[in-house]
Amino acid sequence: MRQYNINLDPKKIPDAWYNIGADMPEPMAPPLHPGTHEPVGPNDLSAIFPMGLIMQEMSPDRYISIPGEVMDKYLLWRPTPLRRAYRLEEALGTPAKIYYKNESVSPSGSHKINTAVAQVYYNKAEGVRELSTETGAGQWGTALSIACGMFDMKCTVYMVRISFEQKPYRKSLMEAYGGRVVASPSNETQIGRQFQADYPGTTGSLGMAISEAVEVAATSGGSIKYSLGSVLNHVCLHQTVIGMEAKLQMESVGDYPDFVIGCCGGGSNFAGIAFPFVQDRIAGRSKVECVAAEPAACPTLTRGPFAYDYGDTGKFTPLMKQYTLGHNFMPPGIHAGGLRYHGVASTVAHLKHLGLINAVALYQNPCFESSLLFAKCEGIIPAPESGHAIRAAVDEALRCKESGEVKTILFNLSGHGHFDMTAYDAYLRGDLQDYELDEEVIAQGAASIPIIE
Amino acid sequence: MRQYNINLDPKKIPDAWYNIGADMPEPMAPPLHPGTHEPVGPNDLSAIFPMGLIMQEMSPDRYISIPGEVMDKYLLWRPTPLRRAYRLEEALGTPAKIYYKNESVSPSGSHKINTAVAQVYYNKAEGVRELSTETGAGQWGTALSIACGMFDMKCTVYMVRISFEQKPYRKSLMEAYGGRVVASPSNETQIGRQFQADYPGTTGSLGMAISEAVEVAATSGGSIKYSLGSVLNHVCLHQTVIGMEAKLQMESVGDYPDFVIGCCGGGSNFAGIAFPFVQDRIAGRSKVECVAAEPAACPTLTRGPFAYDYGDTGKFTPLMKQYTLGHNFMPPGIHAGGLRYHGVASTVAHLKHLGLINAVALYQNPCFESSLLFAKCEGIIPAPESGHAIRAAVDEALRCKESGEVKTILFNLSGHGHFDMTAYDAYLRGDLQDYELDEEVIAQGAASIPIIE
Numbered sequence A, B: 001m002r003q004y005n006i007n008l009d010p011k012k013i014p015d016a017w018y019n020i021g022a023d024m025p026e027p028m029a030p031p032l033h034p035g036t037h038e039p040v041g042p043n044d045l046s047a048i049f050p051m052g053l054i055m056q057e058m059s060p061d062r063y064i065s066i067p068g069e070v071m072d073k074y075l076l077w078r079p080t081p082l083r084r085a086y087r088l089e090e091a092l093g094t095p096a097k098i099y100y101k102n103e104s105v106s107p108s109g110s111h112k113i114n115t116a117v118a119q120v121y122y123n124k125a126e127g128v129r130e131l132s133t134e135t136g137a138g139q140w141g142t143a144l145s146i147a148c149g150m151f152d153m154k155c156t157v158y159m160v161r162i163s164f165e166q167k168p169y170r171k172s173l174m175e176a177y178g179g180r181v182v183a184s185p186s187n188e189t190q191i192g193r194q195f196q197a198d199y200p201g202t203t204g205s206l207g208m209a210i211s212e213a214v215e216v217a218a219t220s221g222g223s224i225k226y227s228l229g230s231v232l233n234h235v236c237l238h239q240t241v242i243g244m245e246a247k248l249q250m251e252s253v254g255d256y257p258d259f260v261i262g263c264c265g266g267g268s269n270f271a272g273i274a275f276p277f278v279q280d281r282i283a284g285r286s287k288v289e290c291v292a293a294e295p296a297a298c299p300t301l302t303r304g305p306f307a308y309d310y311g312d313t314g315k316f317t318p319l320m321k322q323y324t325l326g327h328n329f330m331p332p333g334i335h336a337g338g339l340r341y342h343g344v345a346s347t348v349a350h351l352k353h354l355g356l357i358n359a360v361a362l363y364q365n366p367c368f369e370s371s372l373l374f375a376k377c378e379g380i381i382p383a384p385e386s387g388h389a390i391r392a393a394v395d396e397a398l399r400c401k402e403s404g405e406v407k408t409i410l411f412n413l414s415g416h417g418h419f420d421m422t423a424y425d426a427y428l429r430g431d432l433q434d435y436e437l438d439e440e441v442i443a444q445g446a447a448s449i450p451i452i453e
Helices: A051-057 A068-074 A086-092 A113-125 A139-150 A161-166 A168-176 A190-198 A206-218 A233-252 A268-282 A346-353 A364-378 A384-403 A421-428 A439-446 B051-057 B068-074 B086-092 B113-125 B139-150 B161-166 B168-176 B190-198 B206-218 B233-252 B268-282 B346-353 B364-378 B384-403 B421-428 B439-446
Strands: A016-018 A063-065 A082-084 A097-102 A130-135 A154-160 A180-184 A224-226 A259-263 A289-295 A306-310 A319-323 A358-362 A408-413 B016-018 B063-065 B082-084 B097-102 B130-135 B154-160 B180-184 B224-226 B259-263 B289-295 B306-310 B319-323 B358-362 B408-413
Touching (some): A016 A233, A016 A268, A051 A233, A082 A233, A086 A097, A086 A364, A086 A384, A113 A130, A113 A233, A130 A206, A139 A154, A139 A168, A154 A161, A154 A168, A154 A206, A161 A180, A168 A180, A168 B421, A180 A206, A190 A206, A206 A224, A233 A268, A233 A408, A259 A268, A268 A289, A268 A408, A289 A384, A306 A346, A319 A346, A358 A364, A358 A384, A364 A384, A364 A421, A421 B168, B016 B233, B016 B268, B051 B113, B051 B233, B086 B364, B097 B233, B113 B130, B113 B139, B113 B233, B130 B139, B130 B206, B139 B168, B154 B161, B154 B168, B154 B206, B161 B168, B180 B206, B190 B206, B206 B224, B233 B346, B233 B408, B268 B289, B268 B346, B268 B408, B289 B346, B306 B346, B319 B346, B364 B384, B364 B421, B384 B408
Parallel strands (some): A097 A408, A130 A154, A154 A180, A259 A289, A289 A358, B130 B154, B130 B224, B259 B289, B289 B358
Antiparallel strands (some): A016 A063, A082 A097, A306 A319, B016 B063, B082 B097, B306 B319
16 A cells, blocks of 8 residues: 555654754855844844744754744644655656655645744734734735634735735635735825825735835834744744654655755745755755755846845845845746745855755746646645746656656645636646746846845 | 644555445335336446446445555545644633544545545446536536546536636636536537527526536447436445544544534535444444534425435436425525535435434524634634534534533534635625525425425
8 A cells, every 4th residue: 555645643743943044054144234234133123023033033043942832733734744746756757756745734725824823923922912914926914814813813914906906815815814904005004105106006016015014013113013924034944844844754754855845935935845954964964955946937046146135125124145136126927926036035045055955947837737747646736836846846757767766856835726726727728928037127137236245 | 732633544544435225224215217207227327327336326235345446546635634623612612522524635625536536436447438527616526527637537527607607716626637617508418508598598507517417428328427426325425434534533532423513415425424423323332413514595404305306407317215395496596505405315315314313404604604713713714515514513512512511523524615715705795695495485396396205
């Protein structure tokens, strides 16, 4: 009997997250204050984040305990299954062994909730009563709405207006979980009214929505804080539970990956599956190759310079050292909305800079092609973002088919695509474009990068 | 540490389905030929079903082995988790223990695929190359599309035209898995063209779609067979894997239910969770109370007479002894589309007639209210159908709160509601009606019942 699902005893969920900052062979460049260009300290962040998360953001500790109340929530869906994709291997005719960690089984349908419950917990512990955030495609807003519901906190989600109008089901889902969803730019904030005056009829952008959510927190006098779904150290930290579980699960069947693959936008899902394996590589215990799969339409790690840049279009955030296409780079409208980010987490960027991880850029049509094959074999319709990880895994498996090598491939299925059927519909009708980026567009974006060393 | 998820070792999935027909204390009335009113034999059904399934339909055996190839597919998502709803118990303030079997984790998002893979297997074993079926809400069409994809069979789904137009994502989902979806009534069948001529501009009905799917099979010369997603004995049989697993899982934590609850339309989901427990009651081993939760808008078991009636509006099917509101009864447009069926499985009806199971009829607004509470506590947005089981379970739990009794409640979460967000949206806006059935409508339906003894 084949063992498709490799389960883990709930008692074996790691009791601490892994902080890769503690193991970096060279120190990371510090984030800089957007005004002074001096390294930021805890107090610079305290207007919008609780101190518990700021301390994690800057922690030198290798492991950070998962609080009991967070673990109690994790137990609603964790440990997630690791699955051996026997049927996909057969369909590809590859000698490679393909495993995937199935984060799509979470309440929000993606990995995002791993950090959402942690962030809500630390905010609540410091007396915060409401969180504000932005969402584009909706995965993050959904996760934070669920987490706030679990802890009886209020949640306001500024949703990019075009998504708000085009994805009414995502909005309903957030509302069903108790979130308040506001189309952005809105009339609720000063910056939102300003955006509407400056750009009449605008359909919004993630950069605008971030600015609104941050303003609400910064002007609340402490009762409302801001919450971010990717990029920051503490967000990547919370996601490491994925890779730590996967390692135990692979151990339990006597295996270890040659390749670990995650799709990469802001970087937290890639960080989650990869960092616990990168730890082994840094320690000299393995030669594992970790691959960040990004879209060719937004090739941050494969085309951008390693430079200091803002995290948002509005230039409110600290400057962070990262690979970046420029904070005003506007990627084409691919369906993997979660991967349309000009920059990437500093931790991921630093590892790429040190040659400890790799990256590939993929077009969306081959990603959807592999996603449909995956769906037929494994039964799960993947999120378009996760489709990039699947494609990268399939490409490695096909290389093994050519070379005859028996490599072991692990990828993260970060989420399901139940709310992305318009994208599949467009693919099946042959309506999807594979965007070639214009060199001029790349140059325009690069021109907005403030400090290239 | 709380054990929310009660997993089962995959090696312990039951290796046989349970046929409750073998344990009925009184024999069931046989199905009758629609023309002659004589009991039907295997040959009467062979034009549209394969002999393997016909033999199961009429089998006297208590257990029927699950073939290895079906088990290999089951292992992609089975055993499904049993979950203890600690958080829901707390939110209700009840001393009752609430468990639920989570069938929403399947590839199709509902229990329907348990019978879909079995039906496809038996058809393929007899050389059938294509299956035809109908779908209303889309759960069944999705399940059969996935199952056909897994066995490399063709699948054509006649989808009620109004659903085809209103639920484009369901259609895309079936197509993503390789199904061909046709709006019904269509021009592909004689009866479809007839329906369009007789009812110009019709938006279709399940009865019409069944007629088209049956015609395609009956006139194919054997290469195409018809597949039904509920009601029949062999469909209920295949679903018993749910209850058999649940029994082992409850045993593993030293518990046994006082109440077993499933929502009930055609009856297969209720049969799946309940029959293995009814077996205990028939054998005198338990006093378990099994409750079928049906919509007040379509109160088959609670209002209909126990009588012979057709399974479809077009009167093509055999006459089956059942509770029925009449084959031309047209229920109001509640959102639990899977529960809008005029009749019920003969096995379920017979058990109700013998007093071995109970039924309750519920309005949709309280069901959505409980579903949202469930979503906030357990993280999962339930299908509107499953919401009826949740409401019935909540009502039992609230009775325990009043009486102080510590009862154990088990219900089946038959599916998730990711493709039903319009319904939640309507509920949240306060737009949902609780339909009071007109006595005249009940009387009109009853007048179409051919044989009331």
